[in-house]
Amino acid sequence: MSKPGVGPNQLFVLPVGAFSHSPLFLSALSYATLARRPKRVVGGAPFGALLLSPPPGGTCKRHGLGGHMVNLVQIGMGGMGETWLKTVLASSEAHYCAFVEVNDEVARTQVAKYKLDGDHVYRTLPEALRALACEGKQVDGVLIITPPRFHKEQSIQALEAGLPVLSEKPLADTIEAARDIVEMAERTGKLHMVAQNYRYSQPVQTLRATLGELGKVGAVCVQFFKGPHFGGFREEMPYPLIVDMSIHHFDMMRYLLDADLVSLKGYSWNPEWSWYKGDASATLGLRLESRQFGPVYASYTASWCSRGSETPWNGNWRFECENGVINLVDDMVRVQEPGTEPRLIEPVPLAH
Ligand SMILES: NC(=O)c1ccc[n+]([C@@H]2O[C@H](COP(=O)([O-])OP(=O)(O)OC[C@H]3O[C@@H](n4cnc5c(N)ncnc54)[C@H](O)[C@@H]3O)[C@@H](O)[C@H]2O)c1
Numbered sequence: 001m002s003k004p005g006v007g008p009n010q011l012f013v014l015p016v017g018a019f020s021h022s023p024l025f026l027s028a029l030s031y032a033t034l035a036r037r038p039k040r041v042v043g044g045a046p047f048g049a050l051l052l053s054p055p056p057g058g059t060c061k062r063h064g065l066g067g068h069m070v071n072l073v074q075i076g077m078g079g080m081g082e083t084w085l086k087t088v089l090a091s092s093e094a095h096y097c098a099f100v101e102v103n104d105e106v107a108r109t110q111v112a113k114y115k116l117d118g119d120h121v122y123r124t125l126p127e128a129l130r131a132l133a134c135e136g137k138q139v140d141g142v143l144i145i146t147p148p149r150f151h152k153e154q155s156i157q158a159l160e161a162g163l164p165v166l167s168e169k170p171l172a173d174t175i176e177a178a179r180d181i182v183e184m185a186e187r188t189g190k191l192h193m194v195a196q197n198y199r200y201s202q203p204v205q206t207l208r209a210t211l212g213e214l215g216k217v218g219a220v221c222v223q224f225f226k227g228p229h230f231g232g233f234r235e236e237m238p239y240p241l242i243v244d245m246s247i248h249h250f251d252m253m254r255y256l257l258d259a260d261l262v263s264l265k266g267y268s269w270n271p272e273w274s275w276y277k278g279d280a281s282a283t284l285g286l287r288l289e290s291r292q293f294g295p296v297y298a299s300y301t302a303s304w305c306s307r308g309s310e311t312p313w314n315g316n317w318r319f320e321c322e323n324g325v326i327n328l329v330d331d332m333v334r335v336q337e338p339g340t341e342p343r344l345i346e347p348v349p350l351a352h
Contacts, residue, residue: 070094071138073128073163075154076145077121078106079232080168084145085114096120097137098128125157139163147233148243152177155192159184164191170247173237196251203314203331206348208256210333212292215322217257220298222249224315225306229275234304238278241304242268246282249315253298259290266300274305281305 072094074084078101088094098120101107111118122128125142132139142158144151144167151172158165159181171194172178185192198204211217224246234240254260266284274280281303288296302315317328324337333345 070140071097072141072143073098073100073125073132073139074143074145075100075125075150077101077110078103079145081145082110084143085110085116088143089114097139098122098132100125100128125154125161129161141166144168148173148237149233152180155181156184159188159190159192162188162190164193166193166195169194169196169251170243173243196248196255198248198252198314199255200350201314202347202350203312203328203333204252204256205350206333206345207317207326207328209348210326210335210345211256211319213335214324214326214337217290217293217296217319217321217326219320220253220257220296221318221320222253222298222300222302222315223311224249224300224302225309225311226304226313227306227308227310228304235276236278239268240276240278241280241282241302245304246300246302248313249300249302252314253286253288257288257290257296258292259288259296262287262289262295271303271305273307276305 070093072088074081074088074096077085077099081101088096096116099107099110099116100122101110102123107121108118110116111121120128120131122131129139141164142154144154144158144165146154146168148170151167151170155165155167155172165185172181181192234244237243250261264284264286266282268279268282270276270279271281282300283302284298284300286298286300288298290296312331314328314331316330319326324335327334327336327342333347334342335345336342
């Protein structure tokens with residue numbers, strides 16, 4: 001396999017079950033991790049309650065771990081870490097006992113902005129856990145909101161300390177790192193889960209409630225095009241699109257179809273005009289086995305360096321069904337039966 005970003009185009013042919021060094025397989029492994037623990041993903045203490053927490057100003061009817069507030073250490077306070085700060089601070093079931101952040105400026109800013117306890121910000125997780133132990137403070141879990149290359153070290157430190165982990169996607173940045181995390185979770189018997197928020201969005205929930213209305217699903221076509229200039233780790237990493245973005249769409253595929261990946265083939269490449277070092281474009285063919293629909297074939301074409309006509313973050317989806325077509329376009333779900341006009345589906349209310 002050639003190096004990312006330097007071409008020529010790369011072909012992956014990956015039967016799931018045989019480990020490969022491809023980052024595409026990393027995504028498959030990430031599914032597998034979730035697939036083995038479906039109940040714990042939604043309801044697993046201590047994070048299930050947190051995932052079901054209301055938005056700021058909302059109310060929450062569930063109560064932590066049997067009435068006990070869940071004590072969390074969050075690693076990474078900037079970027080997406082800020083979204084988690086708002087989520088946890090709005091929760092009636094979880095609160096922070098410490099933070100880990102390597103950028104002092106980010107730490108100072110967030111402590112001031114969210115009135116956090118600045119005495120409990122550390123530079124590493126072991127340092128934070130030692131300090132909390134000295135103070136006799138209980139820790140119930142660790143949130144990892146750092147760039148993907150740190151997920152392995154931090155996940156393993158937490159699991160070895162006997163703590164469950166809720167990590168931002170992707171599971172890790174390489175297949176070896178992903179395997180090590182899974183092995184450590186299995187060895188310690190502690191929950192390790194990957195946050196996959198796209199499946200809980202209203203368009204995806206509406207689509208899921210609609211699928212099945214037109215009989216079996218035979219094929220899926222997904223298109224995703226955006227051109228964000230993030231700076232930071234995404235512009236430096238080997239496969240930014242597949243590892244940091246497409247993982248959301250693969251998780252949606254698995255969730256929407258109640259399916260696991262069987263095999264995939266595809267190309268990833270980096271257009272000449274790309275501002276990423278690694279491959280920012282991909283086109284894949286996937287075969288999935290759905291518990292609801294049987295075999296489903298999917299095509300996936302995506303770019304993170306598109307110059308226009310962007311899709312939503314969810315992408316645009318077309319489901320070829322036994323009795324018609326179901327589309328998700330611009331985050332709106334439409335159903336069309338043969339000989340009829342497309343029918344817009346009302347968004348379903350969300351759970352909280
Ligand atoms: N689910 C989503 O929709 C979503 C959206 C954005 C990002 N993410 C994920 O969140 C993770 C973080 O992405 P981001 O955009 O917030 O990155 P970022 O670079 O903007 O922020 C990362 C933060 O972690 C800190 N950090 C870096 N290395 C650290 C270390 N070793 N120890 C402690 N702190 C460290 C940085 O100083 C920074 O404050 C990634 O895995 C990314 O894929 C998920």
